[in-house]
Amino acid sequence: MAAKKSTRNKLTEDESNASRRDFLKKSGLFTALALAPPSLVMASEKKWDEKIAEYLETVPLSLEVNGVKQNLNVEPRTTLLDLLREQLHLTGTKKGCDHGQCGACTVHVNGTRILSCLTLASMQQNAQVTTIEGLSKGKKLHPMQEAFIKNDGFQCGYCTPGQIMSGIACIKEGHANSREEIREYMSGNICRCGAYHNIVDAITEVKEGGMLS
Amino acid sequence: MKNFQIIKALSSGSAVSSIAKENSAMFIAGGTNLVDLMKKNVVAPDKLVDITALDLKKIEFLTAKTSIGALAKNSQVAEDKAIIEKHPLLAMALAAGASQQIRHMATVGGNMLQRTRCSYFYNTDMPCNKRVPKSGCGAIGGSNRMHAIFGASDSCIAVHPSDMCVALAALDATVLVEGPKGKREIKFTEFHRLPGNTPEKDNTLQNKELITSVEIPNNNFTKNVHYLKVRDRSSYAFALISVAAALDIQNNTINDVRLAMGGVAHKPWRLTEAEEFLKGKTISETIFRQAADLAMKGARGYGDNDFKLTLGPNAIVEALTIASSK
Ligand SMILES: Cc1cc2nc3c(=O)[nH]c(=O)nc-3n(C[C@H](O)[C@H](O)[C@H](O)COP(=O)(O)OP(=O)(O)OC[C@H]3O[C@@H](n4cnc5c(N)ncnc54)[C@H](O)[C@@H]3O)c2cc1C
Numbered sequence: 001m002a003a004k005k006s007t008r009n010k011l012t013e014d015e016s017n018a019s020r021r022d023f024l025k026k027s028g029l030f031t032a033l034a035l036a037p038p039s040l041v042m043a044s045e046k047k048w049d050e051k052i053a054e055y056l057e058t059v060p061l062s063l064e065v066n067g068v069k070q071n072l073n074v075e076p077r078t079t080l081l082d083l084l085r086e087q088l089h090l091t092g093t094k095k096g097c098d099h100g101q102c103g104a105c106t107v108h109v110n111g112t113r114i115l116s117c118l119t120l121a122s123m124q125q126n127a128q129v130t131t132i133e134g135l136s137k138g139k140k141l142h143p144m145q146e147a148f149i150k151n152d153g154f155q156c157g158y159c160t161p162g163q164i165m166s167g168i169a170c171i172k173e174g175h176a177n178s179r180e181e182i183r184e185y186m187s188g189n190i191c192r193c194g195a196y197h198n199i200v201d202a203i204t205e206v207k208e209g210g211m212l213s
Numbered sequence: 214m215k216n217f218q219i220i221k222a223l224s225s226g227s228a229v230s231s232i233a234k235e236n237s238a239m240f241i242a243g244g245t246n247l248v249d250l251m252k253k254n255v256v257a258p259d260k261l262v263d264i265t266a267l268d269l270k271k272i273e274f275l276t277a278k279t280s281i282g283a284l285a286k287n288s289q290v291a292e293d294k295a296i297i298e299k300h301p302l303l304a305m306a307l308a309a310g311a312s313q314q315i316r317h318m319a320t321v322g323g324n325m326l327q328r329t330r331c332s333y334f335y336n337t338d339m340p341c342n343k344r345v346p347k348s349g350c351g352a353i354g355g356s357n358r359m360h361a362i363f364g365a366s367d368s369c370i371a372v373h374p375s376d377m378c379v380a381l382a383a384l385d386a387t388v389l390v391e392g393p394k395g396k397r398e399i400k401f402t403e404f405h406r407l408p409g410n411t412p413e414k415d416n417t418l419q420n421k422e423l424i425t426s427v428e429i430p431n432n433n434f435t436k437n438v439h440y441l442k443v444r445d446r447s448s449y450a451f452a453l454i455s456v457a458a459a460l461d462i463q464n465n466t467i468n469d470v471r472l473a474m475g476g477v478a479h480k481p482w483r484l485t486e487a488e489e490f491l492k493g494k495t496i497s498e499t500i501f502r503q504a505a506d507l508a509m510k511g512a513r514g515y516g517d518n519d520f521k522l523t524l525g526p527n528a529i530v531e532a533l534t535i536a537s538s539k
Pocket residue numbers: 099100101239240241242243244245246247248249264283284287309310311312315318319320321322323324325326327374375376377422423424425449450451452
């Protein structure tokens with residue numbers, strides 16, 4: 001009984017969503033919204049009351065991303081992943097599952113690897129964030145990036161930024177002393193192409209070469 | 214995700230008072246469970262109180278006990294040298310949970326309060342008494358491979374998914390909490406509860422109390438311990454069944470023993486009867502098997518999870534065997 005009831009409610013909700021979407025599409029508003037940067041939606045064109053509403057719904061956030069200081073306004077619900085990708089246009093960090101289950105969104109915060117999809121940006125005041133874009137020095141790739149290329153550590157490449165961020169941390173944490181240990185401590189990074197063997201090769205090579213001091 | 218207000222608490226007192234008055238306000242620590250649940254609209258607080266700045270991250274070794282702050286990270290505890298030496302069972306259980314990235318974010322308090330992984334609980338289109346009281350239970354008669362074999366009710370057959378908590382239950386830990394009415398202590402084995410006809414309550418916290426620390430009394434379980442976790446893949450998966458086994462052995466005789474299981478009940482499941490049986494006995498596979506049979510008394514399957522009735526006793530014997538041969 002209960003199951004049926006809730007399914008029926010859901011259907012009506014979906015139907016009404018669908019018609020709302022239709023309306024938005026027709027009115028052209030949908031495209032406008034999709035193109036606008038999420039937080040400061042063309043602030044200059046906004047009316048006063050809208051500005052106040054937005055001000056009340058966002059919080060100021062200062063943090064450093066790849067060595068660059070950023071002063072932003074974010075909605076409390078914005079994840080660090082969405083902040084990086086949508087507001088800062090750093091799309092190297094990938095959204096795989098958005099629920100902590102794949103590791104594609106792995107970045108370093110204050111030197112520690114974490115999942116940016118389960119991290120609220122509003123809780124990262126003054127944090128130092130490093131993403132895949134922050135690894136190379138000018139045109140010179142990071143040793144882990146080099147090693148992934150050399151060892152064919154990827155196929156489609158979607159999981160690769162997360163794997164590389166995690167691999168660097170894995171060595172720095174002291175968890176890269178054997179292939180088994182690397183596999184265990186890299187288990188939070190799923191690769192649908194199954195490049196695991198070569199990923200372990202790449203991490204082993206960087207570790208044994210002492211390329212991370 | 215619904216938008217919400219967020220504030221940062223600078224003291225335990227202000228954290229407690231800032232959520233006490235507001236119905237839908239919640240604490241947030243690592244966020245690894247709460248943010249996920251909010252994305253799926255399973256919970257939708259109007260206000261979050263960020264407790265990560267509170268001074269509750271320390272691990273301290275006192276004369277008779279070890280004290281672990283509620284905001285200590287799962288990886289911090291799992292890799293603490295003195296914890297590995299004094300409470301290796303806890304370190305093993307923590308290292309078996311989630312992934313290193315998640316362990317770097319997850320806190321001890323948050324781990325205790327993580328919600329069940331029952332898929333009906335997570336799906337707001339489905340009936341679930343834990344999420345919406347009196348809406349029904351999708352898992353009874355539904356898909357229930359991960360579910361309970363002990364202590365379940367007609368309202369809910371979910372399990373508590375934590376690994377850490379299984380070790381803490383075995384080690385006779387105590388939970389220290391602070392609420393609007395002051396501070397109190399709760400025995401770890403009484404912290405989580407059975408579902409009865411109020412499965413919406415996972416634990417015995419009242420009035421949104423803040424967990425401040427967990428204490429483990431000193432013990433002799435430093436060598437012959439094992440945390441066995443059986444799961445669908447060898448890492449980064451929740452337990453189908455887990456067993457925490459700690460033995461204090463002298464000349465092949467069991468001086469003292471602790472046994473607890475995960476993935477089998479709405480709370481970490483202490484096997485007290487099996488423990489009593491094993492005390493004073495000489496180690497052998499036969500007595501481990503007898504203890505396991507005792508432990509399984511009263512177990513029942515719900516269909517998909519019937520395999521746990523066989524896996525359970527085998528896992529107990531295996532964990533005891535590995536622990537005793539270390
Ligand atoms: C993909 C994935 C796999 C996982 N695998 C495992 C596993 O194998 N084994 C395992 O044990 N766990 C596993 N977990 C769960 C993980 O351990 C928990 O999500 C984590 O421990 C929660 O801690 P947190 O600090 O992030 O809590 P949060 O998400 O911040 O909070 C969780 C709850 O606790 C409350 N809370 C937090 N701290 C306090 C406090 N001090 N006092 C009062 N209330 C508080 C919050 O209000 C919230 O309701 C997994 C999680 C994910 C996402």
